Amino acid sequence: MAKRLYEVWKGKNKFIFKGRLIFGPDxxxxxxxxxxxxxxxxxxxxxxxxxxxxETSGNIAGYAILMxxxxxxxxxxxxxxxxxxxxxxxxxxxxxxxxxxxxxxxSASIDVGRQTPTPRQPPTKVVVVNxxxxxxxxxxxxxxxxxxxxxxxxxxxxCVERFxxxxxxxxxxxxxxxxxxxxxxxSSSTILCLFIFAMxxxxxxxxxxxxxTIWKAIKESPLSVVLMVYCFIFLWFVGGLTxxxxxxxxxxxxxxxxxxxRGLERPRVxxxxxxxxxxxxxxxxxxxSRNNFHAFVQENERGLNRCxxxxxxxxxxxxxxxxxxxxxxxxxxxxxxISQRREAEDA
Numbered sequence: 001m002a003k004r005l006y007e008v009w010k011g012k013n014k015f016i017f018k019g020r021l022i023f024g025p026d027x028x029x030x031x032x033x034x035x036x037x038x039x040x041x042x043x044x045x046x047x048x049x050x051x052x053x054x055e056t057s058g059n060i061a062g063y064a065i066l067m068x069x070x071x072x073x074x075x076x077x078x079x080x081x082x083x084x085x086x087x088x089x090x091x092x093x094x095x096x097x098x099x100x101x102x103x104x105x106x107s108a109s110i111d112v113g114r115q116t117p118t119p120r121q122p123p124t125k126v127v128v129v130n131x132x133x134x135x136x137x138x139x140x141x142x143x144x145x146x147x148x149x150x151x152x153x154x155x156x157x158x159c160v161e162r163f164x165x166x167x168x169x170x171x172x173x174x175x176x177x178x179x180x181x182x183x184x185x186x187s188s189s190t191i192l193c194l195f196i197f198a199m200x201x202x203x204x205x206x207x208x209x210x211x212x213t214i215w216k217a218i219k220e221s222p223l224s225v226v227l228m229v230y231c232f233i234f235l236w237f238v239g240g241l242t243x244x245x246x247x248x249x250x251x252x253x254x255x256x257x258x259x260x261x262r263g264l265e266r267p268r269v270x271x272x273x274x275x276x277x278x279x280x281x282x283x284x285x286x287x288x289s290r291n292n293f294h295a296f297v298q299e300n301e302r303g304l305n306r307c308x309x310x311x312x313x314x315x316x317x318x319x320x321x322x323x324x325x326x327x328x329x330x331x332x333x334x335x336x337x338i339s340q341r342r343e344a345e346d347a
Contacts, residue, residue, distance in 0.1 A: 006293040010093060011158045019293030021085040024156050027171040030084050034077065037189070040230055041073045044196050047223045048203045055206045065199060072192055079185035080170060082178070087289040089161035089176030094144040132269045149270070151256055165255040174255075177286055183245050189238045197231040200224040252277040 006019030014023045023030070045066060053062035126133045129148050138145050139152050142159045146152070151163035153173050162176035174182045203224045207217035218225055248254065252270045271277065 002296045002298070004293065005291065005295055005297050008297060009293065011090070012156050013158070015293060022087050022293060023084060024166070024172040026155065026168055027084065029168050029171045030080070033080065033169045036234075037073065037076060037080075037192075040196065040227060041069060041192075043223055044199070044227055045069060047221065048196075048200050048227065051203050051221060051224075052199065052206070055203075069195070069199075072188070072195070076185065076188045076192055079181050079188060082181040083174070083185050084170040084172045086172075086178045086181070087291060087293075088173040088178045089163075089287075090156075090289075090291055091142065091144065091147065091150060091159040091161060092291050093142045097143040129269050132267055134269060149254065149257070162254065163256050177289065180281055180286070183242075183249070183281070186238050186245065187242045190235065190242050193231040193235045193238060197228055197235070200227045200231070204228075249281050250274045250277055252280070 004019055006013075006015040006022075009015075012025040014025065014027050015021065016023070049062075049066045049069060052065055056062040122138065124135045124137050125145055126135050127148065128134070134148050136145050136148060136150075139159055141152060141157065144159070146159055147161060149162045150159050152159045153163065153166050155166045156173050158173070160173045160175040162179065164174040164179055164182075166173050167182070170182070170185075172178065201224075203221060204214070204217050207220050207224075208214050211217050211220060248258065251268065251274075252272065253268070272280070
């Protein structure tokens, strides 16, 4: 019986709706992130927004505050789902590894100083990007040379194009295809925190005018103060993250590149100017996924079996290499003993 691609996928991803939605292995954290958004909004709507509605005597402003909160919260949750449930730009594994080259492996040298040629892929190769040579690495797991700016995520066990980082809060890698929605999610969360903080402070102000002192106002609505403290704490997180990614977008860098090459002077190969960098993120068309997880795959010896046995092939090849190296070392040791015996006889 034919199987779909998501059923035989080698990565650690989780799929629902027959492969139409893809999540990372830590997708359960998505529930925690959603609760951190929904619970404060419910408290705000049932307490603070209701007090503001009473203060405005049923004016349109009271309805506007409540509706704006609900609509914007739904928008933030949709962005969260779009970021977490979308293919971030996974590069499919190579079912037909490139032909291995004959290279001299220094680890396979024997005692007499001779090196054994062993078939293996060069660990890196050079490609030209915007007129600048860039070194790309060979991924042993995916059996391919990674495209520029691509990296292998150890959490999801996939190579991801324009890899930024693996975000535990959304339970997904952030890459080429979901970076835009990720930035919109954190920036919208920042705006939502500011809005709830401001409306809670406004409610305290109205209560202060009615009660006479701020302490009586706090006793009248302690949840307003709780929401203000909560939003203030989270503003440092999502607000700081938004500012950091604004810098990354302006310079066309990724989080992975920034921290991996920190302190090193490297040319900014992908920087096309601040305005063009922002256009690339927000105005460009999102590339279609390279993987159709819902599609059927051929379960024959040339297709699926080759995919499933690719790691076994590499392991057998490595074993053959080690056996050849050990044989060469024994031969080299015998030659060295013969040479020493002849030198003793001549002496």
